[in-house]
Amino acid sequence: MQISINIDDPVPLFSQLMTQIKxxxxxxxxxxxxxxxxxxxLATDLQVNNKTxxxxxxxxxxxxxxxTKGYRGTYIHPCAKENCGVDLSEEITRTLTNTIAELKDAGATDSEIRIAFGNVMNNRI
Amino acid sequence: MQISINIDDPVPLFSQLMTQIKxxxxxxxxxxxxxxxxxxxLATDLQVNNKTxxxxxxxxxxxxxxxTKGYRGTYIHPCAKENCGVDLSEEITRTLTNTIAELKDAGATDSEIRIAFGNVMNNRI
DNA sequence: CAATGTACCATTTGTAGTAAGGGTGCAAGT
DNA sequence: ACTTGCACCCTTACTACAAATGGTACATTG
Known part of the structure; x- marks a missing residue:
């Protein structure tokens, strides 16, 4: 397995890692x-931080x-191939796109949506 | 009509204005x-900027x-009283709360939701 | 003891957004 | 002319967050 990380790439390192493993x-x-x-x-090999x-x-x-099997290491999931097709971030984007479109139709300002979003995400409801 | 603005209040000035008029x-x-x-x-009276x-x-x-009737000034809406009860920002918050709860149930990270939200709001889909 | 994943503390850098202010100009009606 | 709402420009604070890094510590298994 060859993994290469490009620090100049605007794509975050952890994201590059995920893409390459997938x-x-x-x-x-x-x-x-x-x-x-x-x-x-892997962190040592790629010269990045463990946490990345x-x-x-x-x-x-x-x-x-x-x-991940704890102290026993990390392995490829039995259903890895099938699950590579499922891109959760795309799902998130789709869902949010719909919801935001609804709110805008109702007359909501971009700013208002952002503020409300921030409040909800921080449980300051 | 008496309107007073408190600059020390963390509530934004434009928001204080809206609340008091309502x-x-x-x-x-x-x-x-x-x-x-x-x-x-009003901006002169309250010592705030026109844009506020x-x-x-x-x-x-x-x-x-x-x-607002353009050059003819601004007037209270015929249905003002009824519309004071309709708080759009509450609606926005409710809608977003539901959507975000769905996404979290699906396994989405806070960070992922935030990123996706930012992308959607900026049409970088 | 060594290695594993994981959890916590912390920091720095860069970006993006709000709120507010300052200014200048424009079309429309009085 | 004057006022009205409204449209741009740009600037200043402040805040929030992502991404990455650093260090320390833990329980578990071999």
Missing amino acids: AAVVDGHLNAGDALPSIRQ VAKAYQLLERDSIIQ | AAVVDGHLNAGDALPSIRQ VAKAYQLLERDSIIQ
């Missing part, structure tokens, strides 16, 4: 059950692309 | 058809609390 899965370079390097290992790799791994696990 | 409407101090001071006039008053007036007109 790509390796769909290409077949990584298959169900394959072991991934540990967080510390940890973040990518966390999101990949949430998307069921990988499986 | 209050005057429900109290009966301002009735349908009554004339409001012009933007420049203009912003309050714009939002009040959108909420059908007042009616």
Whole structure:
């Protein structure tokens, strides 16, 4: 598995990581059950912080692309290939687009929507 | 009509203005058809910028609390009293609360929701 | 003990948005 | 001429957040 990180790329490092691991899965370079390097290992190899790799791994696990087994390491999820097609962030964008369109139709200002959004996200309702 | 602005109040000036005008409407101090001071006039009286008053007036007109008739001045909307009960910002908050709850149930991260929201609001879809 | 994922503390940098102010100009009606 | 609302320009604070980094510590298993 070859992973390369480009610091000059405006795409966040953790996002580059996720993209490349997903790509390796769909290409077949990584298959169900394959072991991934540990967080510390990969972070050292790529010269990035542990937490950057940890973040990518966390999101990949949430998307069921990988499986972390605690002290036993991290492996490719049995259903990784199928789950690569499911892009949660696209779903989020679609849902929000619809909701925001509704609000604007109702006469809401961009600013008002932003303020209300901030309040909801911070539980200051 | 008495309007007082408190600069030390964390509530934005334009928001204080809106609140007080609405209050005057429900109290009966301002009735349908009554004339409001012009933007420049009120701004001078309260020692605030024209644009601050203009912003309050714009939002009040959108909420059908007042009616601006161009060069002829600004007046209380015929249905002002009824429309004071309709708080659009509450509606916005309710709608967003529901949508965001759905997204979180689906496994979305706060950060992801924020990013997606920002993209949608800026048409960078 | 070594390695694993994970959780917490913290910081810095850059970006984006609100709120408010200052200014200048324009079309429309009196 | 004068006033009206409204449209742009630009600037200043302030706040919130993302991204990344640093360090320390934990329980677990081999």
